[in-house]
Amino acid sequence: MLYKNIHIGKYIKEMVESKEISLERICNFLGKDEDFVEDTYKKPSLDTDILLRFSKLLEFDFFRLYTSHLILYSPPSSVGRKTDKKNDSIPQFRKNIYTQEIKDFILGRIESGEMTQADVIKEYSIPKSTLHRWILKKS
Template identity: 55%
Template sequence: MKCTEEEIYDTYTSKEIGTEKLLKWSKLLDYDFFRLYTQHLILYSPPVNIKEEAETKTQLPVFRKNIYTREIIDFMLELINTGVKTKAEIIKEYRIPKTTLYKWISKKPAKSSNENEDA
């Protein structure tokens, strides 16, 4: 990175970081910081009115909210399994469709008591 320890600390404690610098850190640390940001956008994006979206045609790409990464699915299931949030809270807070959440739950096998003892 060709920078001093103080510059590294300043970057770490700053509220903002440029994309070029973030890309360098992602490569250096072998961690996708951009995925962290896009997952935040997926979870907290405001609801889209389908009629408004159809009326406002744009050259920009349309952001699809219904793309859930494995990390997001695992995070939601972990919140439920640990009792941090209920299914109803997940559905309301993150606006995940009920059928989608229940599909995730049915596909993810519950740990048996033997697996829990081995861990």
């Protein structure tokens, strides 16, 4: 799965089909009609309340797709950046959190020959030492 372009409706439809959940059950769970559900499959983005309901129904964290996108494609944070004292109550995004799913995805691209280590470092802004640590742990 590529995390760069997320069409959430497509992923939801694929999950519904793989779990073989009936349209009637989905409509009852969401409290919506069939047209709403069919339109949802065509949408590239959804309201978070609807996405949360689909995550519960399908027992899959669809928000993780967006988290993975942030980890892989957000610009690297500035080291030693000054923080504004009045924004201390706002949580800061930390880029150095890599899930096992992300690690497997990146290592899979290297193992398949799709990307080199240098490509991964450049494309995803992963530190060279971090990537080498992942490779050593996997072997």
